[in-house]
Amino acid sequence: MSEFTQHMASSAPGERVSGANLPVGNRSKILAMLWIGFYTTILNIFTLTIFRFWGRTHFRRRLWADTYAGEETIEYTGRGLELFVGFLIAIFTLMIPFVGAVIAAQLLLGPDLLFLVIIPLYLALFIIIGVAIFLARRYHLSRTRYRGIRFAQTGSATGYGFAAFGYGVLTAITLGWFGPEARIRLSRRMWDNAYFGSEKFSFTNNEAATSEPVYASFALAWVGGLVGYGVWAGWMFLSMGGEDFDPATTQDVEFIIRLYASLIPLIIFIGLAMAWHEAVMIRRIIKSLEVGGVRFSSRLSTFDIIELTITNVLLLIFTLGFGFMAVQMRVWRRIANRMSLDGEIDFGAIKQNEHLAPSQGEGLADGLDLISNF
């Protein structure tokens, strides 16, 4: 057999497909994901978690291979070794120097000078978190392919890092009220610089997207959270003996059990209060997306979020934690199965992406423990 040969290049014919003929969804099986989660957990123990890069790759391959638009599935082409090399680079160029600088400052500077060095270092870390998230996504998209065409993320990682930091400060100052706007802006920054081959995504403010009740749902979550916490704190205060309660002397087991037990209804209440907002935000972002003439839509409901949260918590408990990949799959499967496409796309007009893909990835995000598996 001779070398790879290729004859007679010709232009690809046009292939216009209506969004209605491109049903989107995911058909992942829970057992397959439980198996990947199980062996990843076991092998992590014996490999000092080095296997996690390969486990994550297996998960993504399976998840994307089970995700389809029309009759074609998505492909994840990343490799465990790329993630591992990226991690090593990040550890030796950033994490160890950072930790070294913090330790050196602690050892060599007095308490007064220490804060002058530590505070800027930690502020820089917050910006680096945003940079890491952006770089991880750039890698992930560059290793995602549909119909042989690669996705890509362009734009400035540093700009994203500063924006995420600034929005975080604004969110804190406004007691959370800037949060939804921050999330939308950061999504826009990502998607407006994302490509499917030669086609650029756009994050539009179309009517379907902007009609989502972002701030009404946030108000319910915010007020609900405040009321829930207030009722919980008041109940705890009274049930612990009111003004006579002294937490310093009350450290018995019964107190700790009561404290944690009382948190369960609080978490459920706040979760319920936030479910509507979470569904709204996911719909808001998906409905904003357009690429190559098709617009994305979502029917994800508040009930979807509530049901997924409850069943996923149970799944995690009953699998002793190794169901974490199945949990992430179930979230994506529901989002994908509630998604649809409108408009028309000409696949023949979409050419291969020419942006240079990173040779390794996600190391920084992994070093900072920011990685979700998908």
Added chain:
Amino acid sequence: MARRFEGRFFDGESASTTPAVAIFETGGLFIETPARQFAWPYREIAVLDSQATECRLGARSAPDAVLVLPAAARDALAEYAKDHHGRHAGARRLGAAVAVMIATAALITAILFVGVPAASGPLAQATPKGFEQRIGANMAAQIQTVFRRCASDASLDLLTPVIEEMAATGDVGFETIRINIVRTSAPNAFALPGGQVMATSGLLDALGDDQEAFLAVMAHELGHVRNRDGLRAFYRNAGLGLLLEIVTGGSGLAQQAVLIAGQLTQLRHTRTQEAAADEAAYEIMARAGLDPAALARAFVAITASVGEDDENDDENADKRKMPNWLKTHPDTDERIAAAKARAASTGDLPLRASDWAIVRDACRHDDG
């Protein structure tokens, strides 16, 4: 005999699809589309996905091209390219990779749990003393932002020359010894790097009038200073920190395993160092003309102060716990016996009773 399958092909140049016929032959896989023909050597072919009804193939030399064929084509590939795509080829490759990972993990573990602790001693000895003193001074300042210093200058002025004299005759290696007493009821003493020694008000309370027992505890801490144990612990911890950094993001189980292994390693080294510091204390006491057996009295008094409090007295709850000074140390009864065996006749105590009273009560009257 060749096997033919009909499928579809993406050339990796545009997103459009074309029908394709794939022919598996001995020499390789031949792909025919209406416009083009391709030949993929088996060694270059990668199975991108294999599902119940379809499989997807790619080739390293045409990295974005995708050939989608019926699932049966996967068997044909295994048949024609046993070496690359046989039934267990993928599992074998992954198994080999996992074996390399486990070997790497074992090597890292050995370096950090055996190599780094073994190197920590020579590394500490090679560290310039001025650098170590600076580290110790900053650590002491940071500790005092949490634990308030309670001894008056007058009491420290009395105590410091005595300890420095012991350090000089005991060949501790640091001329300047900085003594500090911090307010906390747990009877404890510890040495930081570079000749910084701290004792707690709880230790003074526990030892009461027994000046010699207090000096024996100080001699033990001077032993740590001489052996540069604070710096050695720092180097060991840095190794453990690095390992934890590597497993960050990994599973909780693996992180816990590393933490437990790290604690056990620390404990083993701490015990060795404590035994060495006891030996150093006997020598330092003897050279200072003091009775090494006073260390035994210190152990007894500290143990008694921890056990004698009223169990219902919440204010002394922290005292009832095993003091740190004893917890990480070798068996207390054995240490008492060893210290008693070193009993020797001694001269006068360095501080007059009235001066010792000033030191002993240093934290009792200072509520400010």
